Amino acid sequence: MRRLQRFLLALLAAAICAPYSAVAQAPRGQQPPSDQAPVEQTQPAATSPGTGQAPPATTPPAGDEEQGPPPATPLQEAQPQNQAKPAGEAAKGEGAKARGEGAAASAKGEAAKSEAGKSEANRAEGQKGEAGARGEAKAAQGEGGARGGEAKAAQGEAGARGGEAKAAQGEAGGRSGESKAAQGEGGQGGATQPRRARAPSGEAGAQGGQATAPGGAAGAAQQQAGQAGAGQAGGAGQAAGRGQANAAAGAKPAAPRPPPPPFSFAVVEKIAQDRSTKPYRNRSTKLPDPIAKLTFEQYRDIRFQRTSSLWYDKALFEVQFFHRGFNFDRRVNIAEVSGGVARPVLYNPAMFDFGPRVPKIEFPADLGFAGFRIHYPLNSPAYKDELIVFLGASYFRVLGRNQTYGLSARGLAIDTGSASGEEFPYFTDFWLVKPDPGARAMTVYALLDSPGITGAYQFDVRPGTTTQVQVTAELYPRRQIGKLGIAPLTTMFLYGENSGVHRFDDFRPEVHDSDGLMTERGTGEWMWRPLVNPKELRVNRFMDEHPRGFALVQRDRDFNHFQDNEARYERRPSYRVEPLGDWGKGGVELVEIPSEEEIHDNIVAFWVPDAPVQPQKPMTFSYLLSAYTGTTQWPPGGKVIATHFSRIVSGANVVPGARRVIVDFAGGDLDSLAGSQPVQAAASASGGEIDDISVERLGANGVWRVSMRMKTGDKPVDLRCYLTLYGEALTETWTYLWAPGN
Numbered sequence: 216m217r218r219l220q221r222f223l224l225a226l227l228a229a230a231i232c233a234p235y236s237a238v239a240q241a242p243r244g245q246q247p248p249s250d251q252a253p254v255e256q257t258q259p260a261a262t263s264p265g266t267g268q269a270p271p272a273t274t275p276p277a278g279d280e281e282q283g284p285p286p287a288t289p290l291q292e293a294q295p296q297n298q299a300k301p302a303g304e305a306a307k308g309e310g311a312k313a314r315g316e317g318a319a320a321s322a323k324g325e326a327a328k329s330e331a332g333k334s335e336a337n338r339a340e341g342q343k344g345e346a347g348a349r350g351e352a353k354a355a356q357g358e359g360g361a362r363g364g365e366a367k368a369a370q371g372e373a374g375a376r377g378g379e380a381k382a383a384q385g386e387a388g389g390r391s392g393e394s395k396a397a398q399g400e401g402g403q404g405g406a407t408q409p410r411r412a413r414a415p416s417g418e419a420g421a422q423g424g425q426a427t428a429p430g431g432a433a434g435a436a437q438q439q440a441g442q443a444g445a446g447q448a449g450g451a452g453q454a455a456g457r458g459q460a461n462a463a464a465g466a467k468p469a470a471p472r473p474p475p476p477p478f479s480f481a482v483v484e485k486i487a488q489d490r491s492t493k494p495y496r497n498r499s500t501k502l503p504d505p506i507a508k509l510t511f512e513q514y515r516d517i518r519f520q521r522t523s524s525l526w527y528d529k530a531l532f533e534v535q536f537f538h539r540g541f542n543f544d545r546r547v548n549i550a551e552v553s554g555g556v557a558r559p560v561l562y563n564p565a566m567f568d569f570g571p572r573v574p575k576i577e578f579p580a581d582l583g584f585a586g587f588r589i590h591y592p593l594n595s596p597a598y599k600d601e602l603i604v605f606l607g608a609s610y611f612r613v614l615g616r617n618q619t620y621g622l623s624a625r626g627l628a629i630d631t632g633s634a635s636g637e638e639f640p641y642f643t644d645f646w647l648v649k650p651d652p653g654a655r656a657m658t659v660y661a662l663l664d665s666p667g668i669t670g671a672y673q674f675d676v677r678p679g680t681t682t683q684v685q686v687t688a689e690l691y692p693r694r695q696i697g698k699l700g701i702a703p704l705t706t707m708f709l710y711g712e713n714s715g716v717h718r719f720d721d722f723r724p725e726v727h728d729s730d731g732l733m734t735e736r737g738t739g740e741w742m743w744r745p746l747v748n749p750k751e752l753r754v755n756r757f758m759d760e761h762p763r764g765f766a767l768v769q770r771d772r773d774f775n776h777f778q779d780n781e782a783r784y785e786r787r788p789s790y791r792v793e794p795l796g797d798w799g800k801g802g803v804e805l806v807e808i809p810s811e812e813e814i815h816d817n818i819v820a821f822w823v824p825d826a827p828v829q830p831q832k833p834m835t836f837s838y839l840l841s842a843y844t845g846t847t848q849w850p851p852g853g854k855v856i857a858t859h860f861s862r863i864v865s866g867a868n869v870v871p872g873a874r875r876v877i878v879d880f881a882g883g884d885l886d887s888l889a890g891s892q893p894v895q896a897a898a899s900a901s902g903g904e905i906d907d908i909s910v911e912r913l914g915a916n917g918v919w920r921v922s923m924r925m926k927t928g929d930k931p932v933d934l935r936c937y938l939t940l941y942g943e944a945l946t947e948t949w950t951y952l953w954a955p956g957n
Contacts, residue, residue, distance in 0.1 A: 271523055271524060271525065272525040477555025477556070478555055478556060478646070480660055480671065482557075484671040486662060487663070487669040487671040487689065488669070488689075488833070490664065490669045490691075491692070491693050492831070495665065495666040499643075500581070502539055502540070503576075503579065505574065505576045509573070513541075513573050513574065514541035514543075516569070516570030516572040516573050517538045517570070518567065518568045519535045519566060519568075520566060521533075521535065523535075523565070525551065526650075530649075530650050530651070530652045530654065531591055531599075531654065532591055532654070533590045534588070535590060538567055539582055539585045540585075543586070544585075547583070547585065547586060547644065548583070548644040548645070549645045549647065550646045550647070551646075551647050552646050552647065560647075562580070562584060564582075585606060585607075586604065587606075588601050588603065588606075589602045589657065589659075591678045593614065593616055593678055594616055594617060603674075603682075605645065608642075609625045609639070610623050610625050611624055612624065613682050613684055613790075613842045615682040618788040621729070621784070621787030622706035622769075622787065622790055623704070623816065624702070624790060625703040625704075625705060626642060626661070626663050626672060627640050627663060627665075627670065627688070627699070627703065628819065628821050629665065629667055629696055630696070630698050631804075631806055631819055632698075632754045632819075633698055638666065639665070641663065641665065642661045643662050643663070644661065645660065645662075646659070646661075648660070656676060658673065658674065659676065660672065660673055661673075661674065666694075667694050668690055668692045668696065668828075670688055670689060671688075672686065672687065672689075681842065681843040681846070682842045683840065683842075684839075684842075685838075685839050686702070686838055686840055687836075688836045689835055690834040690836070691831070691833050692829060692831070692832065692834070695827070696828040698823055699823065700822070701821055701822040701824065702821060702836070702838050703821035704766075704792065704820050704821065705819050706727075706728045706729040706767045706818045707728045707815065708727040708730065708746040708747070709726040709727060709813045710725065710726055711726075711727050711730050712725060712776070712859060713745050713857075713860065714748070715859075715860050722778065723778045724777065725771065725776050725784070726784070726813050727746070728787045730771055731743055731767075731770060731855070732746065732765065732767060732768075733767075733947075734762070734764070735763040735765070735849070736762065736763065737761035740948060741850040741851075741854075742947060743850075743947045743948065744805065745855070745858045747807055747952075748809065748810055748817065749807050749808075749809055749957055750809055750954075750956055752806075752808055753805075753806075753952070754806050754807075755805050756802040756805075756823065757803045758801075758802040759800075759802055760799065762794055762801070763793070764849075765803045765820060766789055766792065767789065767818065768789040768791075769785075769788070770789075770854070770856065771785065772844065789842070789844065790840060790841070791843065792840055793840075794822075794837075794838050795838055798836065799824060800825040800826075801823050801824040801826075802822070802823055802825075804822075804823050805818075806818070806819040847882065852944075852946055853880045853882045853883040853919070854882045854883070854947050855879070855946070855947065855949045856879050856918065857878075858878055858951065859876075860874050860875070860876055861874065861877070863924065872928065873925065873926055874924075875923075876905070876922070876923045876925050876934065876951075877920060877921070878936055878949050880919045880921070880938055881919065882946075885919050885945055886917060888912070889912075890911070890914070893941070895938070895939050895940075896908055896909075896921045896936055896937075896938055897936065897938070898936040900933065900935075901935075902930055902931055902932045903927065903934075903953075904925070904926040905925050905926070907922075907923060908922070908923045910938070921936055923936075931952055931954040934951045935950050937949065
């Protein structure tokens with residue numbers, strides 16, 4: 216139960232009301248790192264915070280009837296010039312289709328046009344449509360162009376005023392399933408961020424599917440291009456075209472409309488860029504109260520039926536959807552891209568199994584989805600495991616082989632740890648590119664939005680023992696942003712071996728999803744920073760230039776160190792961000808937030824560029840996100856495997872104002888060195904003093920242990936240490952900020 220509560224906890228954003236202080240750490244090369252240490256300041260933290268089986272998910276053909284009044288769509292916002300074409304021009308385009316019928320079929324064409332025009336007019340314009348039909352009937356009797364519903368066709372002004380005007384504008388094309396894009400606003404809440412929905416494998420309640428995909432952004436994208444509009448315009452548009460073709464017999468036919476370009480990431484970029492020029496607004500449809508008031512237990516009793524999956528039994532990848540409800544009130548638009556055409560995925564309550572805890576609720580036909588998860592035969596060909604899940608704000612989580620959900624990644628972080636409070640962008644629209652049946656990689660496009668910025672994202676997902684996601688982000692700021700966090704990673708650290716005598720009454724020796732921040736600096740130096748659960752908010756930025764990577768890592772893989780058979784913390788993945796291209800100057804920022812429960816994500820790490828974020832000045836970042844459990848590549852040499860602090864006892868007395876610091880190293884060349892080798896520790900302290908430094912190889916396990924005495928006071932002490940042999944660095948650099956009371 217504890218695990219499920221973590222996975223589906225309320226999506227409440229944290230407004231951290233404390234200023235931060237960022238200080239530089241001097242870059243170093245592959246020579247032995249210097250002893251200069253970054254200074255970190257601690258500050259007071261803010262206050263804590265149907266049962267029927269549905270067919271597989273489908274997308275409507277371009278000519279489907281609309282399912283309800285359509286909201287404004289991203290494509291209509293992005294390219295308004297296509298929204299109000301003159302009726303005569305549209306009629307010409309449709310008339311070109313019928314120019315082969317000839318004057319001999321004029322009467323028959325006009326009669327059919329009259330019927331189609333009347334039907335369309337009755338549906339859209341009422342009495343006005345009947346008048347149009349009467350006018351068209353006169354045209355069939357030889358009285359000239361359709362006076363009631365058309366302009367003079369010979370003059371090129373023919374346009375069906377009844378329902379034909381709508382057909383000419385292409386509005387009918389993609390209304391089916393079109394939804395208002397669920398859009399993000401600045402998050403607010405306590406200082407400790409609640410853990411985002413954990414989407415447990417096979418356990419997550421409420422796995423829904425979003426019916427109305429980017430009808431706004433995806434379906435409408437193709438309609439705007441002209442593919443869907445012509446199909447749904449139906450009889451009205453074609454009738455108008457035939458009438459014009461016959462009435463203007465002998466006139467030079469209009470040139471055929473060029474085919475629209477296939478849907479691609481460039482379309483998403485255009486939507487994001489155009490949206491950034493307009494004031495922000497929340498496009499999500501309101502969640503009906505009975506659904507919004509579902510309790511946690513009720514919500515988790517809503518389960519997606521696998522047979523309703525998108526591409527069910529048609530490809531290695533399948534997609535399941537999350538139902539809206541509980542705290543997942545935002546609607547996201549989801550579309551399938553196939554053959555270069557984007558069409559919305561349609562919501563259907565029959566996709567879900569509503570368990571006995573769910574009250575009898577009439578779910579709206581256009582309710583939409585809260586998110587989705589992609590499945591793939593990761594661990595066994597007989598079962599498609601969860602691979603990656605998008606649910607809540609800009610959060611997503613990815614798994615490699617034999618891993619269980621732990622930390623999360625995010626699309627973007629804005630003003631995290633700032634006094635102004637954090638703003639949480641949301642992914643509002645997704646496009647799922649249909650893979651070939653045997654494809655082993657899949658692409659997802661996404662549209663991000665918030666009051667301060669918009670963004671177009673491309674995710675190329677490659678599953679494996681180490682699952683990799685290549686991320687491309689095109690960002691379009693609406694306003695100046697004080698602190699922009701690129702490639703944010705979010706995790707939980709309650710306590711570990713470095714916590715000493717911790718404040719938690721718990722039988723488990725350690726509780727954490729990650730135990731350290733690892734960075735690869737532009738100079739080639741590797742650094743390891745053990746995580747802490749501080750008593751006060753702590754923010755530290757490690758300055759760098761041309762960074763090579765950073766990661767939140769779960770290095771401890773020993774079950775005995777956790778003793779939790781349910782959470783299985785030793786199987787939680789590590790996430791590494793590797794920049795693709797030059798990210799220039801900036802720093803990796805680490806935010807550590809006080810937490811009293813393991814259900815909260817209280818650790819955040821991200822890259823902060825030095826370049827100012829200005830309105831209407833696009834920014835591009837690309838990186839490779841790797842989900843892994845163990846590797847000798849990161850870092851390539853020796854690494855820190857444990858950190859301990861203890862009191863110092865002399866005889867029967869405790870030595871006041873002093874602590875013993877123990878750092879254990881292993882890996883790389885260390886494993887092949889005999890204990891007689893003159894390995895030395897390059898250790899330093901800022902804000903305090905250290906002495907009595909020793910290095911020894913433990914015979915029982917081959918670990919190299921550094922022991923030092925630290926003189927303590929009432930101020931934090933920043934410690935650094937790495938091992939050398941004849942002046943050559945053998946290990947990464949261990950850094951630690953010790954603070955009184957932690």
